Amino acid sequence: MTEDHEKTLSLPGLPDIDVRDVKDWPAAMANEPNAEHVLVCNPAHWNTPFDDNVAGKCDRCGINIYHRPYMPKGMTTVCVPCAVAQMHEERKDGFDVGLTVTPKTAAETKAYVKSKLA
Numbered sequence: 001m002t003e004d005h006e007k008t009l010s011l012p013g014l015p016d017i018d019v020r021d022v023k024d025w026p027a028a029m030a031n032e033p034n035a036e037h038v039l040v041c042n043p044a045h046w047n048t049p050f051d052d053n054v055a056g057k058c059d060r061c062g063i064n065i066y067h068r069p070y071m072p073k074g075m076t077t078v079c080v081p082c083a084v085a086q087m088h089e090e091r092k093d094g095f096d097v098g099l100t101v102t103p104k105t106a107a108e109t110k111a112y113v114k115s116k117l118a
Contacts (some may be wrong), residue, residue, distance in 0.1 A: 019106045038085060039075040040083040041065035049112055058082055 007019055021099070042048065044055065044064035053066035058079040065079050 019103055037072075037075040038070055038083065038086075039067060039077045040080055041067040041077050043079045046080075049115075051109070060086075068108070070102070070104060080114070 041056065041058070042065060043058075044066055048066065050068070052069055054069050056065050056067070056070075056077050057063070058065050059076045060078050060082040063079055065077060067077065
């Protein structure tokens with residue numbers, strides 16, 4: 001991982017989120033994203049400061065969602081509510097569940113949250 005970005009994104013009221021360049025994601029995920037990898041996306045009715053989002057549908061519940069244009073293709077896309085429900089279930093089953101974002105996503109998210117808290 002390059003040292004020009006923080007390794008953790010900390011936001012008020014949320015657990016820390018791991019920040020990694022896509023090239024530093026596990027090799028199978030960075031080179032061959034597939035349906036086993038989950039891309040968590042905002043529901044389309046959530047506000048966004050970006051006009052270049054990619055629209056889609058949640059693979060679990062079917063609602064309209066969006067994600068940033070630079071995310072790898074080929075992953076399962078799910079809305080935040082479906083992802084949270086899945087993470088709770090997986091934690092109950094003893095899985096260590098975490099989130100990873102790209103440095104670009106982390107910087108965009110941090111700037112947006114900072115602007116809202118100012």
